[in-house]
Amino acid sequence: MQRVWVFDTTLRDGEQSPGATMTPAEKLRLAHQLDALGVDVIEAGFPASSAAEAAGVREIAREVRRPVIAALARATATDIDAAAAALEGAERARIHVFLATSSIHLRHKLRISEDECVERAVAAVRRARRYTADVEFSAEDATRTDVAFLCRVIRAVVEAGATTVNLPDTVGYAHPAEIRRMFEAARACVPADVVLSAHCHDDLGLATANTLAAIEAGARQVECTVNGIGERAGNAALEEVVMALKTRRDAFPYETRVQTTELHRASRLVALVTGIHPQPNKAIVGKNAFAHEAGIHQDGILKERTTYEIMTPESVGARETSLVLGRHSGRSALSQRYKALGYELDDAALARAYNLFKQLADQKKAVLDEDLIAILHHGTMESAPQRYRLRQLEVVCGTRQAAARVELTVDGREVASVAEGDGPLAAVFASIDAVADHDVELQELTIAAITPGGDAVGEVTLQARIDAKTFTGAGAATDIVTAAARAYLQALNKASHARTLEAAELERASYLWGV
Numbered sequence: 001m002q003r004v005w006v007f008d009t010t011l012r013d014g015e016q017s018p019g020a021t022m023t024p025a026e027k028l029r030l031a032h033q034l035d036a037l038g039v040d041v042i043e044a045g046f047p048a049s050s051a052a053e054a055a056g057v058r059e060i061a062r063e064v065r066r067p068v069i070a071a072l073a074r075a076t077a078t079d080i081d082a083a084a085a086a087l088e089g090a091e092r093a094r095i096h097v098f099l100a101t102s103s104i105h106l107r108h109k110l111r112i113s114e115d116e117c118v119e120r121a122v123a124a125v126r127r128a129r130r131y132t133a134d135v136e137f138s139a140e141d142a143t144r145t146d147v148a149f150l151c152r153v154i155r156a157v158v159e160a161g162a163t164t165v166n167l168p169d170t171v172g173y174a175h176p177a178e179i180r181r182m183f184e185a186a187r188a189c190v191p192a193d194v195v196l197s198a199h200c201h202d203d204l205g206l207a208t209a210n211t212l213a214a215i216e217a218g219a220r221q222v223e224c225t226v227n228g229i230g231e232r233a234g235n236a237a238l239e240e241v242v243m244a245l246k247t248r249r250d251a252f253p254y255e256t257r258v259q260t261t262e263l264h265r266a267s268r269l270v271a272l273v274t275g276i277h278p279q280p281n282k283a284i285v286g287k288n289a290f291a292h293e294a295g296i297h298q299d300g301i302l303k304e305r306t307t308y309e310i311m312t313p314e315s316v317g318a319r320e321t322s323l324v325l326g327r328h329s330g331r332s333a334l335s336q337r338y339k340a341l342g343y344e345l346d347d348a349a350l351a352r353a354y355n356l357f358k359q360l361a362d363q364k365k366a367v368l369d370e371d372l373i374a375i376l377h378h379g380t381m382e383s384a385p386q387r388y389r390l391r392q393l394e395v396v397c398g399t400r401q402a403a404a405r406v407e408l409t410v411d412g413r414e415v416a417s418v419a420e421g422d423g424p425l426a427a428v429f430a431s432i433d434a435v436a437d438h439d440v441e442l443q444e445l446t447i448a449a450i451t452p453g454g455d456a457v458g459e460v461t462l463q464a465r466i467d468a469k470t471f472t473g474a475g476a477a478t479d480i481v482t483a484a485a486r487a488y489l490q491a492l493n494k495a496s497h498a499r500t501l502e503a504a505e506l507e508r509a510s511y512l513w514g515v
């Protein structure tokens, strides 16, 4: 069976989702999960955009050895050199250069002629080939490019040494029949060993359909993001493309190397890190993707699952919530359970997790898998250095003005603060603001129950403008006010870390690199 390569761009295009900015530690954690998921290529970032971004790519290239690690570059010498430098330690490195080819981009954005476009593309690919034999060229806005000119560019970059040619639907405008025609034309103008790649956006909800159409017309690489996050309406969702290929092998006789049982874990991690949760009815990874509500469907499922089920929840790693541990469970039971969930903890991490687990088990009768994962991500893994830490929290609230007293450590020093607010969260945030030196404007806050029942662990995700940059924070606890305080402090810790990274363009203008 023919193989389709899965190129994951969650860390690059996905990160361009508004508010999805990730710290280097978060990106590295996600890169390890993408490795476990079995993707072929991880696009780790855009090194020329900032020193911090370059350092993040370098770390992933050094640590994640199995997949190809790609870095994005505009078609300029400085960008390509920066990408090559960041990829130096990689086991397998790919430089991904892009240049717009549509007349609308050439005329209004780049202000260059078609001849200049070809020259620039060829020079960029040649330069990238000095560093690595694996070079991808993207013709930005390919779907709005004249096909004859597109073929001229493709032939030229292939001759210059490009091994993969990506034809993005940058603006999410194309429909499946158009995509098919474009890929057939491209296939006819390059040698068979050149890999054609699809990169579709979901502005019209067609990203997955367009990606499948591209495969039918000869594309052998698909560029996707977990949960479909990305610019504007997002990219083709990795889980949708992969499961469409797997479930409809009769129609699409192609295979990927993705471990589909890892899909849910990857989805959950992306949601935790970015604060962007898939909608409940999201295909494959939504909370309701396998829930049967209608009585007639439930009856059918009970008699024979295939009556209404085209794929099993187990095949995508969506487990039933299961009761696992309680207050009498020991450290080795916890370690075992984490192993079963796919997390290998060292002694220090296990000690921290066990500590939090004991606190949780005192508050909650049964500790579920989801709770354990929340403990791990919110309590023991650090997304940024912990300049601010919560020690104690007291809140009075009700029908009168709310008041909060917080005790924090700031740079290792203990401080306490009291403030009032319209509600308990406002009071907590105001009391933290009184001792933290940041300018904070809260933009969004969501509270979700991770597990069922009245004693559920609550997860608070928030997004805030801090010192004029956007940061997300997440926290979990059986008490939602405590969870909110932790989320707020996590966002502050990220902001504080960004400040110390100086140039820290954690939030970047993405206009010029919208492949």
Ligand code: MN
Binding pocket: 013, 168, 170, 199, 201, 230, 231, 235, 514, 515
């Ligand atoms: Mn894109």
